[in-house]
Amino acid sequence: MLVVIANDLPPAVRGRMKLWFIEPKPNVFISGVKDNVARKVVAYLYKHCPADSGVMVFRRIPETPGYDISGIGDTKRNLTEISGLQLVIEKQNSLCDS
Template sequence: MLIVIANDLPPAVRGRMKLWFIEPRPNVFVSGIKDSVATTVVEYLYQHCPPESGVLLIKSISHAPGFEIRTIGPPRKPTIQISGLELIIETLKSG
């Protein structure tokens, strides 16, 4: 499985993504493609998306924890790895 969340994809990339993925919300793509195809898609995204695209990739892998998180460009929310588990840091808003 591959999940792609982007701030802003180039129109040509977004159109191509619709071949392999469903788009439940704008710039959110989900697909159950095989690992070999997912690797090809990830390589395509790295080649065709500028850092301003703000892409977050969540890809299933065969070993623990079962997924990996990658980004293109600086993410809005930083990630941290604890005991081999990659997590997205959420800040609490007081109020």
């Protein structure tokens, strides 16, 4: 399985992604492609997406923990690793007191 979340994809890349993926929300792509095809798609993204695309890729892998997270450019989210487990850090909104 492969999940791709982008801030902004070039039109040609987005059109190509629609061949292999469903797009439940703009610039969010999900597909059950085989591992070999997933590697080719990720290589395609790295080759054709500029840094301002802000792409985050979640890819299933056969090793523990079962997934790999990678990014291209500023994804507006930070990745961290704790005890070998990759995690996405969400920015917290501060609440204003009334």
